[in-house]
Amino acid sequence: MQTPTLAEAAASPSAASAPSSHSGRPGPGPAPDLAAAGEDRFVPERGSRASMGRWLTAVVLTAVAVAILASAVLIETFARAHAERRAVQSLRQVGMDFRDALDRGMAQQFKEVRVLAQLDTFRGGSPADMRRALDQIQIGFDHFAWLGVTDTQGKVLAAAGGLLDGVNVSQRPWFQGAQRGPFVGDVHAAVLLERLLPRQSDPWRFVDFALPLMDNNGQPRGVFGAHLSWSWARQIKSELIDSTMASHQADALILARDGSVILGPANMEGKKMALPDDPSSALRRQMVEGNEYFAVTVPTQGYGSYPGLGWTVMVRQPVSIALEDYYRLRRQIFYTALILLALAVPLCWWQARRLAQPLKQLSRAIARRQHLTDEALPQVGGYREAAVLSHALTELARRQAQQEASLAQLHASLEERVRSRTLALEDAMQRQEASERRLRTIADNLPVLISYIDAEQRLRFLNATFRTWLGTEPEAAIGKTLLETIGPVLYEQRLPALKGALAGVRQRFETRSESNGVMRDLLTEYVPDLRADGTVAGVYTLSTDVTAFKQVERELDQLSRVDPLTGLPNRRQFDQRLSEALARARRSGNMLALMFMDLDHFKQVNDTLGHAAGDVVLQTFAARVRAAVRETDVLCRLAGDEFVLIVENLKTPTEAGALAQKLLGAVEAPLEVMGADVHLSTSIGVACTTADSESDVAFLARADDALYAAKASGRGCWHMAPPAAAASTETPWG
Structure with a gap:
């Protein structure tokens, strides 16, 4: 039986209700004919000619299709993310296990070498004793391809099996590194031992350990070196992860700091691979010989005293293997979505026809009316919304005129309010911007x-x-x-x-x-x-x-503490320096000397040659005294031609006397000022103290008294003041 189209189904009620030409009953009247004629004359605009049933069918079917496809995409996305996350977690766990085993293993080897280097045989034994010990050690530590001891010049004194005995290895990196402390060298090919060791399927490669040796007196004895065979790492990889990797068609590699493969498949060892900027990043994709891989990198960290060599463990797996379950699930999702979409087509078509039927009845009734204000529309069946719509259309015409008048008035009022508020806001914003500009200009200037x-x-x-x-x-x-x-x-x-x-x-x-x-x-x-x-x-x-x-302030403080003519500390700074020197003498117990000096017959220089010449004499005197004393001694100018020298850290007064005599000779050198020869000499009063109880005033007074005694003795000499505890006792003076 042929299924009628949507157009045929819509036309069937009219055909059923039309009068039969053979029934003999009268027709329904002219109104239905006019309505029918009106319907026949109405042609919808292009784009609106499809019936509501078709539109509902298309919309619902589209919604169902979108929902199914969206669900499928979401499930597919989640499944892929879940599969990638599982693959990453699995690869990362394998990589971390391998990394930890590698770090702990290297740390254990390093610890063994450190322990061996502490044996007394290597710190003070003879080469023969060391050779026997190394042979015995290599029996128990067969993963070390070479063990040896060198002297401080790099010559091999003893080695296990006699390999490299007497050879100079001073240019090898492990020997040079051990000069600075314990050394761990990166993987490298055998240089000196390749032809001495037994042949094996792979070339010999080593990790170097070296530690400085000290004899029993703590003096450098040489270097203890060990070459760990890199086959040790391959054994760890084989025992720990190779079986797991084979079942998942994955492989693990160890990359050096520069990205070169130092452990991995034979066809890749020695090749360089690009390392990520962050080796701990979650996932990388690699294309190798046309195959796409998931790759996870885990940087080594060292363990204990072993610092690590910057290696990176890379574990990788083909994407096709890692996402195999995901690809299977995606196919199932695709077929399920097709089946659901096929079932939704007839269901949507039936439901759309059922929903559109009441609206069709209501539209025919409205088409027969001239105005919405006529009598109420007939009630249509089907669902509540159709009846509510007919009542709402009747009320719409009545309220529309009232609402239009009200809206016009409200519109005019709102426009005026918006205009006034806009003007006020613009004025306020202008004032605020002007105020901000003024404040910014003030602040910037x-x-x-x-x-x-x-x-x-x-x-x-x-x-x-x-x-x-x-x-x-x-x-x-x-x-x-x-x-x-x-x-x-x-x-x-x-x-x-x-x-x-x-x-x-x-x-x-x-x-x-x-x-x-x-x-x-x-x-x-x-x-x-x-x-x-x-x-x-x-x-x-x-x-x-x-x-x-x-x-x-700083310049004023400097001027108040320095004599401007000679550049020496003035009286104010002298008081401070003397107090500080006495305090240091009390703490140290050393003797402190104070020398009070003035220039002999200085007044005659000023009177005959003028004050400018006197200034030159004072500057020359200060320079000669400063040149004759230590940098730690403090020379100060008190006033006029009076100078004081503070001398610290003396043992006996005799040292002060010798310095005073030296100053007499330094000052007496010939001097020519303004074309005239000037004979310089000075008188010096010397006072010594250990500063146990003497004050700075009393100390200076003793030096001043000694100066007067020197002047009384004929000038050009020095005089030692008696100690503070025995003021009546005098020492010889120059």
Whole structure:
């Protein structure tokens, strides 16, 4: 039986209700004929000619298809991600197990070598004893292809099996590395031992261990070296993971620091492979000879005292093997989706016809009416929404006129309100922008650094002074933390004050630091920005450059402590230096000497040659005395031609006397000033003390008294003041 089309099904009720020409009954009247004629004359626009049933069928079928396909895609995506995650986890676990076994094994070999190097035989035994010990050790440690001991010059004193006895290995990296401490060398081919060791299927390759040897007196004895056969690593790989790898058609490789394969399939050893920037990344894909692989890399980490050699373990598996279960599931999902979509087609078509039938009845009734305000529409069956629609259409016409008038009035009112609010907002924004420009101009032209730091210590405002002081545009620093902007040195200077300000306490402090190549003294204030609830939102900062003021202070302090003519410490600095020297003498117990000097007949120089010549004489005298004493001795000018010398760390007064005699000779060298020969000589009063109880005033007074005694003795000599405890006893003087 042929299934009718949607158009035929829609036309069947009209055909059934049409009067039969053979029934003999009267027709239904002219109204149905007019309606039918109206329907026949109406032709929908292009794009709207399909019936609602067809549209519903198409929409529902499309929705079902989209839902099935979306579910299939989601399941497929999840399944693939799950399969990749399982593959990565499996490969990573194998890689980590292999990595851990490799690190622990290397650490164990390194530990064995360290223990062997501590044996007394190698620290003080003869070469024959060392040879016997090495032969016995190699029996129990057959994974070491070579064991040997060298002297400090690199000559092999003894080796297991006599291999390389007497050979100089000073140029080998393991010997040179052991000169700086325990050494572990990366995998390398045999250089000297390739022809001496038994032949094997693979070339000999070693990992070098070397430790410096010390004799029983702690003196360098030589180097203990061991070459670990790299077949040891292949054995670990075979015992630990090869069986697992074979069942999954996967393989494991060990890559050196430069990416070269040092352990893996024979056709790949020695080749270089690209290492990822982050060796611990989750997954990599590789194409090898047209086959795609999943590859997981695990960097070695070392273990215990073994530092590691930067190796990377790579475990890889063909993608087709790793995702085999996923590919099987994808095929099942595809076939299931096709079956569900085929079942949905007839079901959607039937449901669409059932939903469209009441709407068709309602549309025919509306087509027969002239106005929506006519009598109520007939009730249609099927579902509640159709009856509600007919009632709503009747009420629509009545309310439409009222709503249109109301909407017109409301529209006019809203337009006026929007216009006035827009003008007010634009005016407010203009005023705010002008105010911000004025404030920014003021802040940028102030000779201070103004900024705002929020509670996370990020800069939110900076004036133009920031560019001048730090050489960085303020816009580039906005949003960065204070530490990122000014660096750790300047940040540590300000951190205590910043913490205090963020705690709500106003801070004021001075700092001296260098930025942008300029050293500045800054006076800074941190003002907390307090919220209404008392918490701190941030900190306002104001930094003023007070470098000029501080420089003046330092220069004034320097002028107050230094004699401007001679550059020597003046009386003020002398008092401080003498007190400090006495304190040091009390602590050390050494003797301290004080020499009070003045120039003999200095007044005659001023009177005959003038004060300018006197200044030259004073400068020359100061220079000669400073040249004759130690750098640690302090020469000060008290006033006029009076000088004082502080001499520390003496053992006996005799040393002070010898220095005084030396100064007499140094000062008496000929001097020509302004074309005239001037004979310089000085009188020196010497006082010595251990500073046990004597004050600095009493000490200086004794030296002054000794100076007067020297002058009384005829000038041009020195005199030793009696000790403070025996003022009546005098020592010989020059």
